Amino acid sequence: MSSKDIRLLSKALPLALLLLSVASPALAQALPPPVAQADDSAEDARLKRLFYDSDEASLKRNPVSAIFRGDLRYADRLGDQLSDAYIAAERAAAEADLRGLKAIDRARLTPVDRIAYDVFQNQTQIALRGLSPEIVALTIVRPIDHFFGFQSFYPEFASGIGGAPFKTLADYENNLKRNAQYAALLDEAIVRFRQGMKTGVVQPKLVVRNMIGQFDNLIKEGVETSTFYGPVKTFPAGIAAADQARLRSAYAAQIRDVVLPAEQRMRDFLANTYLAAARDSVGLSGMPGGDRLYAYLIESNTTLPLKAEEVHQLGLSEVARILKGMEAQKVAVGFKGSLPEFFTFLRTDKQFQPQSAAQLRDGYFAIGKRIDARIREQFSLIPKTPLEIRAVPPFKEKTDAGGSYQGGTPDGSRPGVFYYNTYDLPSRYMWEMETLFLHEAVPGHHFQISVAQENQALPAFMRFGGNTAYAEGWALYAETLWPELGMETDPYQRMGGLNDEMLRAMRLVVDTGIHAKGWTRDQAIDYMLANSPMARTDATAEVERYIAIPGQALAYKIGQLTISRTKAKAKAALGDRFDPRAFHAAVLDTGALPMPVLEAKIDRWIAAGGK
Template sequence: MRIHYLTLCAALAGILSGTSSCTRSSESEQTIEAVQTEQNISQVFDNYFEDRLKLFPLEATAIADNRYNDQLPNTLSLEYEEQVRQLYQKYLDQINKVDRSKLTEQEQVSYDIFKYEMEMSLEALKQPDELLPINQFWSMPITMAQLGSGSGNQPFKTPEDYRDFLGRIQGFAVWGDTAIANMRRGMAAGVVLPRSLTQKVLPQLQAMVVEDPKKTIFWAPVEKLPDNFTTTQKDSIRQAYTRAIKEEIIPTYKKLHDFMKQEYLPKGRTTSGISGIKGGDAYYRYLVRYWTTTEMTPDEIFDIGQQEVARIRSEMEKIKEQVGFKGDLQAFFRHVNDNPKFMPYKTPKQVLEAYRSIEQKMQPQLNKLFGITPESKFEVRQTEAFRAASASAEYNPPAPDGSRPGIFYVPILDATKYNAVGMESLFLHEAIPGHHYQISIQQEQEGLPKFRQYAWYGAFGEGWALYSESLGKELGLYTDPYQYFGRLSDEMHRAIRLVVDVGMHAKGWTREQAIQYSLDNELTSKEAAVAEIERYMAIPGQALSYKIGELKIKELRQRAERELGSKFSISAFHDEILKGGVMPLAVLEKKIDEWVAAQKKS
């Protein structure tokens, strides 16, 4: 329609003026070319997203696109890797043919993100990820249990839904065999997990190995068969799931467990950092770039981490003095950790209700800080028992069609020992206005290409969530000095990550050194410090994204406040950050600088 309208206007202008000049013809051709370029790039983005979902069906399920719910590709196979490589190369070639200068401002942002994504994804395929397919934090055995529990992304509402998951069970059995083959290749190449991490994986796998299929988490959806299913359908599903769990699920977990215990564990490395594997130094430098979306070096990040630890520590000292505590900071940590007055709960329900009350408390202030708010529903839930012991509090995004709310998962092993200090900052980070606002608003934005609506960049997403913690006082929270101390402790936690992650993966630190550094500088228990340090060992570089992203967003806010003065609007700034969705930090900085320039002119 737009091409026809512009062409018609150009022709009419020539007729009415009695001319048909080359200038007007040229202008018309340029306009048509620009429109065609716009249409082409939109088609590139649409085609990419469609092609991607076929190769990454779990991503489709996560956004309630049910077309591929029966598929679980063997992501560890060489054939699959080649298909993924062809996908990224094909679309990198296509985007390189687009003239960026002829795009609109929004399209140029999309162009920059898309090109970055294709290039980084191709580089990722050169890394040895497929030789390290399992860890205690992120891996297919954990994902399958979450999907199969009936409380995750996989729907269990129709007979077809139940049949779909049987297809994924078959895919998991194939994946498990390839995982073992790949780990054997890793053993031969010197690319293996640290021994301490393998020891954490073993009980996770063992928990799924039972005699009775009805005793596994995979039976939960069968326990809750919808009432509208016929008796024949229910019987058929029970029989199919009994067989699939007994013959495919349990044997796959057993095979993985026995292999990792008998063959893999003895070959586990004693080093803590990824530099301990062959090519580990180069791999870590890539991971730093991937997770921070910057060109920062490990040394630069290490120095920033040390500076932040010192700054936050001095703020902690002030709170200790404010509450009149006598003793050093270490003693204050122990006081906050161990004093029963900070553990007022008796049941998990009380813990969840306390989190819900935080949302109510800050509700009146949210409209002052945000013009755009999510339409998606939101819930607080207790983390499932099977993974609670090794899980952190986390956020699971909503389904775009409204069929599943955004969920803030809280692991509660013993409610009577659940410490209330830091609950406000944790809610701000994981829920509102952290991950729930950022992810929901991104998904709900009309006009964004789908690859941006459902994208994730840790430096932006986790950076925003950590920045959200700093908004507590503006939202009417942190009135209790102990809750503010909890906020400082959470910020310290992310600053420590910069030091220990680089320390272990690039500077030869041991697991024990990193644990001790955490215990010396933050409010934590020995058990929690061990779990966190082992998380950084399992996913090198990921822990860097939080603080690096937060510091960039704070820097952009301070710059905007300084340059705009009385024209600065905090809600407009937040909206500008959120409405474009996640993006590499350099793209975000350019976008905000252009927004500031536009505000100056308005």
């Protein structure tokens, strides 16, 4: 998955949401038990064992997470994240983890383990609140949506080119077992939907119609052209011809007799029963208990206990500030029309449209070289993992983002990759290239993900996990380093940077507008079009994403503003002693921290003289 949309969500949410917590780079195998370091106390050893045992138990409850990490011990299972037993087990595990944590004397831990203690405590406490009966009652009965439904994740996962491995005969057999469980989960989701119909906790009609369209697309694939048939179109060496024939027959029969009928049942239920009961409103404020759920989602996504109104007002102020910057760039290039007319110019003038895929490729390579020449002025902590620049593969370029990042492996055997998209070349505006590279590649996601996973002193949940506010906040903060790294000296490229920042600022306004202030879909789209050069298609997709997954889009700007605020505090306190290289190392070297933990860490760093 793209790190651009890393979404590390609460274990309280359904499987299709939980699966997005595994966007981190894959591990080669299951992690071994922790080994004591030279300066570890008995308390450090206890803490690391708690982390290890918690992770091991979680992987067993959430087997797809293990598969993404290369751990195939539970690869014949998909998990049953919609059951009452699963929710109870997650809640019991969180409570037990917090009890175990409380029994450890934090004062006796090493500095790194104190941070790990704080991160684990923060994440587990927030997750536990999401597992409370009152929140579960508002989430479990809306088990899928068009953005994070089983139907939007699992077919690709099981397609032969997704996250599931297909190297051995056992891999193929395990996939058959998971496919059957996928069908069962769809039926279980219908049961949950019916429960929500009784309490009035239902999805918006817009979301339901989008899901119906998704199931229509899956159903019309048929059998041998089904995404699920992909693994048996080709086989790796070592699987006998007889087994290949048997598997092709088994996959076809399962698709025909199990998978397609389950998808048809869900499609018919949504169209013939659920749609009529779904709500006309698009925001959570129009759903019973929605205000309470939205308050929780704001905190779980931003890691801060913010109120919807303060987030909304913050967004409005950021939009106003960025608009002034856009006006300045319009003046700088000598454009005589209004700002909306300037937006149209940026979207339509051919000078901003690449003439070939090679032009994009060469442009990104040149940007990378320019940043490399300056990066050590701002960073002393440089990841060992190499970075490659590649075009998005043709098979998925139509639906992929304009730019994305895929993490490498901790041992460097697989590089990190910045992907640029060459599909529909006129829409790949060249004025957005520099900010896109800063965000997705260097010093954005490539630095943040690689530095963390290379730090073997960190526990697994800090090396490979994290939260959206930090991960996306860092990438957005990385864009603000354009002056120091010699980027965006051209007014059009600076406009690209402002446009990218504007999207994240508008999200604060629009997400809270939809879910706390009763905004309609069209009202939200119109707001985004009025304040940016976005195309209507993009604005529509963004708004429908916010409708489906409330609160997630808030994390980007909140994270960036938090990092920027801690930097300003450090510069004011340290004066001439402030070294940006040391500051960036302090922010990066312990992985993706919740915002309160990050602020506390930087406060201690300032008190120690910025060293």
